[in-house]
Amino acid sequence: MQIKEILSLSPSNQSLVIKGWVRTKRVSANVAFIALNDGSTIHNIQGVVSDGAVSEETLKLVTTGACIAMTGTLIPSQGQGQSVELQVNSIEVYGTADPEKYPLQPKKHSLEFLREIAHLRPRTNTFSAILRVRHALAYAVHTYFNQNQFFYLHTPIITGSDAEGAGEMFRVTTLPATNPPLTEDGKVDFKEDFFGKETNLTVSGQLEGELGAMALSKVYTFGPTFRAENSNTTRHLAEFWMIEPEVAFNELEDNMNLAEDFTKFCIKYALEHCADDIAFLEKRLLDEEKTKKKEEQSELSLTEKLRFVTENDFERITYTEAINILLQSKTHKQGKFQYPVEWGIDLQSEHERWLVEKHFKKPVILTNYPKDIKAFYMKLDEDGKTVRAMDVLFPGIGEIIGGSQREDDYEKLLQRTKEVGIEEESIWWYLETRKFGSAPHAGFGLGFERLVLFVTGMSNIRDVIPFPRTPKTAEF
Amino acid sequence: MQIKEILSLSPSNQSLVIKGWVRTKRVSANVAFIALNDGSTIHNIQGVVSDGAVSEETLKLVTTGACIAMTGTLIPSQGQGQSVELQVNSIEVYGTADPEKYPLQPKKHSLEFLREIAHLRPRTNTFSAILRVRHALAYAVHTYFNQNQFFYLHTPIITGSDAEGAGEMFRVTTLPATNPPLTEDGKVDFKEDFFGKETNLTVSGQLEGELGAMALSKVYTFGPTFRAENSNTTRHLAEFWMIEPEVAFNELEDNMNLAEDFTKFCIKYALEHCADDIAFLEKRLLDEEKTKKKEEQSELSLTEKLRFVTENDFERITYTEAINILLQSKTHKQGKFQYPVEWGIDLQSEHERWLVEKHFKKPVILTNYPKDIKAFYMKLDEDGKTVRAMDVLFPGIGEIIGGSQREDDYEKLLQRTKEVGIEEESIWWYLETRKFGSAPHAGFGLGFERLVLFVTGMSNIRDVIPFPRTPKTAEF
Numbered sequence: 001m002q003i004k005e006i007l008s009l010s011p012s013n014q015s016l017v018i019k020g021w022v023r024t025k026r027v028s029a030n031v032a033f034i035a036l037n038d039g040s041t042i043h044n045i046q047g048v049v050s051d052g053a054v055s056e057e058t059l060k061l062v063t064t065g066a067c068i069a070m071t072g073t074l075i076p077s078q079g080q081g082q083s084v085e086l087q088v089n090s091i092e093v094y095g096t097a098d099p100e101k102y103p104l105q106p107k108k109h110s111l112e113f114l115r116e117i118a119h120l121r122p123r124t125n126t127f128s129a130i131l132r133v134r135h136a137l138a139y140a141v142h143t144y145f146n147q148n149q150f151f152y153l154h155t156p157i158i159t160g161s162d163a164e165g166a167g168e169m170f171r172v173t174t175l176p177a178t179n180p181p182l183t184e185d186g187k188v189d190f191k192e193d194f195f196g197k198e199t200n201l202t203v204s205g206q207l208e209g210e211l212g213a214m215a216l217s218k219v220y221t222f223g224p225t226f227r228a229e230n231s232n233t234t235r236h237l238a239e240f241w242m243i244e245p246e247v248a249f250n251e252l253e254d255n256m257n258l259a260e261d262f263t264k265f266c267i268k269y270a271l272e273h274c275a276d277d278i279a280f281l282e283k284r285l286l287d288e289e290k291t292k293k294k295e296e297q298s299e300l301s302l303t304e305k306l307r308f309v310t311e312n313d314f315e316r317i318t319y320t321e322a323i324n325i326l327l328q329s330k331t332h333k334q335g336k337f338q339y340p341v342e343w344g345i346d347l348q349s350e351h352e353r354w355l356v357e358k359h360f361k362k363p364v365i366l367t368n369y370p371k372d373i374k375a376f377y378m379k380l381d382e383d384g385k386t387v388r389a390m391d392v393l394f395p396g397i398g399e400i401i402g403g404s405q406r407e408d409d410y411e412k413l414l415q416r417t418k419e420v421g422i423e424e425e426s427i428w429w430y431l432e433t434r435k436f437g438s439a440p441h442a443g444f445g446l447g448f449e450r451l452v453l454f455v456t457g458m459s460n461i462r463d464v465i466p467f468p469r470t471p472k473t474a475e476f
Numbered sequence: 477m478q479i480k481e482i483l484s485l486s487p488s489n490q491s492l493v494i495k496g497w498v499r500t501k502r503v504s505a506n507v508a509f510i511a512l513n514d515g516s517t518i519h520n521i522q523g524v525v526s527d528g529a530v531s532e533e534t535l536k537l538v539t540t541g542a543c544i545a546m547t548g549t550l551i552p553s554q555g556q557g558q559s560v561e562l563q564v565n566s567i568e569v570y571g572t573a574d575p576e577k578y579p580l581q582p583k584k585h586s587l588e589f590l591r592e593i594a595h596l597r598p599r600t601n602t603f604s605a606i607l608r609v610r611h612a613l614a615y616a617v618h619t620y621f622n623q624n625q626f627f628y629l630h631t632p633i634i635t636g637s638d639a640e641g642a643g644e645m646f647r648v649t650t651l652p653a654t655n656p657p658l659t660e661d662g663k664v665d666f667k668e669d670f671f672g673k674e675t676n677l678t679v680s681g682q683l684e685g686e687l688g689a690m691a692l693s694k695v696y697t698f699g700p701t702f703r704a705e706n707s708n709t710t711r712h713l714a715e716f717w718m719i720e721p722e723v724a725f726n727e728l729e730d731n732m733n734l735a736e737d738f739t740k741f742c743i744k745y746a747l748e749h750c751a752d753d754i755a756f757l758e759k760r761l762l763d764e765e766k767t768k769k770k771e772e773q774s775e776l777s778l779t780e781k782l783r784f785v786t787e788n789d790f791e792r793i794t795y796t797e798a799i800n801i802l803l804q805s806k807t808h809k810q811g812k813f814q815y816p817v818e819w820g821i822d823l824q825s826e827h828e829r830w831l832v833e834k835h836f837k838k839p840v841i842l843t844n845y846p847k848d849i850k851a852f853y854m855k856l857d858e859d860g861k862t863v864r865a866m867d868v869l870f871p872g873i874g875e876i877i878g879g880s881q882r883e884d885d886y887e888k889l890l891q892r893t894k895e896v897g898i899e900e901e902s903i904w905w906y907l908e909t910r911k912f913g914s915a916p917h918a919g920f921g922l923g924f925e926r927l928v929l930f931v932t933g934m935s936n937i938r939d940v941i942p943f944p945r946t947p948k949t950a951e952f
């Protein structure tokens with residue numbers, strides 16, 4: 001039985017074996033108190049070892065990080081903050097943790113230090129809480145789509161197409177690094193490579209998702225995607241997980257409804273199923289905020305920020321309306337935005353957050369962006385200048401979702417691929433879906449780590465994925 | 477509303493718009509019958525267009541593959557095989573499908589041909605059924621683990637470690653293919669590569685899964701894995717999805733219990749939630765079997781094979797016992813096995829299937845294999861010759877799961893890594909979990925496509941993943 005379940009039992013001297021890792025041991029008079037955790041919950045169970053119940057020799061091995069099994073009887077707890085504790089009769093030590101060498105001693109460790117020992121950090125309160133929330137959110141994603149008749153589509157990770165245009169790509173190869181086979185003109189001969197051509201890691205499953213939607217109507221992807229950008233920021237990973245629903249017969253408004261309903265469902269699910277972990281993370285965030293300057297502190301607590309999303313209707317306005325609102329704002333007129341504002345720009349995070357946090361005070365969906373700052377596959381508006389794009393903006397984080405209605409007209413799509421320089425033969429299969437039984441359809445992408453970041457209140461994306469991949473870092 | 481839901485309605489002349497792709501159109505006297513499918517179910521809905529209800533011009537565009545919306549009233553069906561049909565008032569054509577060019581005309585297509593048009597094959601009955609079953613199985617996986625308090629762990633796809641030893645790897649790089657930077661001794665300088673060292677695509681998430689289990693107790697992975705093996709067989713993919721649970725405090729027997737319970741749950745889930753699709757696939761398989769020679773035909777129908785797993789207790793015997801049974805079999809004595817049988821061999825599929833299908837007539841779990849044919853991380857048995865490995869064998873397919881209790885003793889594990897030639901510094905983090913708070917633990921790997929293959933009754937693994945990656949093939 002796991003500690004989460006044991007903590008909910010009524011104590012009646014039942015005999016139990018409890019296994020886990022020692023968080024702390026405290027010796028007081030003739031009694032030792034052991035806080036044991038098995039990762040099933042943020043809470044520890046207290047083991048009480050009376051004098052003589054366990055040999056000195058064994059008790060000496062019970063140090064922070066050691067793995068043990070405690071056998072005993074479950075009794076009402078005398079201490080505060082817990083209803084039950086284990087009166088320990090015997091202890092089996094599975095694995096020790098030499099206090100001189102074990103890096104996770106019971107004191108505050110910096111997040112930077114913990115990244116260097118990512119193989120051990122899930123044993124801390126903060127990271128076990130994050131990983132449980134991450135699990136709950138992933139399960140919420142699958143639950144939501146399954147309940148709504150979507151089919152999970154595994155789109156390919158290795159792709160021979162470089163048409164997605166969402167960013168720099170990693171090459172995948174089995175050719176020898178030194179002295180690869182060459183063509184007559186001295187270039188590497190990718191015909192000799194594993195797939196008979198140059199291949200890369202996918203930056204998005206959307207194009208293949210659309211193929212699925214043109215047959216199954218409602219599909220979603222949830223898989224790893226990759227960007228080979230040399231960005232050392234708190235918001236970029238070279239490898240991250242993306243969720244991309246795609247729905248036949250959906251137009252832009254349906255797409256907005258789906259995005260709003262979906263994100264609210266996931267966040268409500270986490271609030272409901274991870275109350276203890278979110279309470280812990282909220283307290284952690286409060287402590288962190290206290291170290292910041294007053295003006296940099298968040299006005300909302302973590303749960304307030306989550307309810308800000310679940311309890312508000314998302315404001316829906318066009319990009320053009322948003323630009324006008326920004327231009328007329330005091331902040332702009334007083335020159336307090338760092339970046340300029342004018343029609344045609346790609347909005348910066350400061351603009352997005354101002355709209356959400358200061359102006360509307362609710363999540364915002366911006367639509368109908370200028371076509372020149374959006375991808376080739378987005379459906380052109382009647383004016384020929386804007387496309388049926390949508391970005392969903394959240395407090396603290398800015399853009400969390402990007403999506404659009406897709407161009408379903410073969411000629412217009414072909415024209416756009418030419419304009420942006422994509423070769424027809426590299427996406428003949430994508431174009432063909434507009435040739436045969438084309439349908440209006442729409443979808444969006446949500447970077448899963450962005451969602452986990454938002455729900456956990458963490459500030460560095462490297463702390464919400466188990467083993468982050470970033471420039472010059474691929475340890476573990 | 478989707479066709480699956482509409483087909484379950486009581487017809488009462490309700491007004492409906494039904495959207496989907498035309499499977500067939502049949503004109504009889506003054507009436508046209510349109511079979512429409514939207515991928516939500518294997519079943520089509522029939523649209524009945526009386527003379528004059530829709531213009532000739534429009535009706536001409538309603539050909540196989542076209543995407544349309546039919547508006548009309550839902551009435552009891554006159555025809556066989558369906559309870560409702562739509563009396564059509566009007567048709568909107570979203571996208572045509574020129575019968576001269578659209579490859580999916582209503583006739584039998586070979587699976588080989590359909591692989592070449594994998595962007596369109598989800599529009600066939602067979603592939604839409606497979607993809608729905610695949611979705612249901614994936615959802616069953618997440619449901620099972622969530623219900624049993626496992627946490628979903630996203631282990632890294634790009635790995636800097638080559639210690640997994642499960643197979644040939646793909647290199648991941650951003651160095652220029654031609655003229656990459658070189659070190660002084662003329663080799664490619666991977667310090668200049670994106671991650672500052674040579675990196676590959678993962679062949680297994682197990683090692684990182686173990687890190688998670690040593691903190692959260694019960695974790696599972698479900699993600700893509702890669703093998704750069706030049707195998708052009710019906711059972712190998714270069715990119716496939718793998719499920720790997722890992723559980724602290726589990727020993728070999730717990731691991732067997734988990735594997736049996738888990739696979740039964742998934743297959744029962746599919747039988748319950750995909751009855752129509754499995755019935756269709758069973759019929760497809762029967763037709764395929766009829767084209768085979770008598771002795772190559774399967775004795776069991778598809779659902780019989782699935783119930784063979786769900787309704788039998790798995791037989792559990794050691795590798796050594798299995799070898800003895802094989803040696804004493806008539807099949808062996810009459811020289812009818814293609815491959816030799818002796819202690820120490822890696823069992824062939826023919827041996828595994830004989831044990832399952834002929835001898836025990838139930839799924840079999842073989843345990844305690846010779847250490848020399850198993851991975852370095854498996855726990856050594858007391859005899860020093862065998863390890864606590866387990867393989868789960870299914871009818872028709874042989875091995876579907878491979879797993880083990882893991883070596884949790886630091887010194888023994890270190891010894892094994894040296895024996896197999898893994899450098900200590902490349903997996904220092906893995907070894908450290910045995911140094912600090914080590915615990916008994918066990919886990920296994922299930923190739924998801926093997927499971928989908930088994931449940932759909934398909935015979936080529938390229939037909940149970942949307943866009944297969946195999947040697948010289950990375951289209952779409």
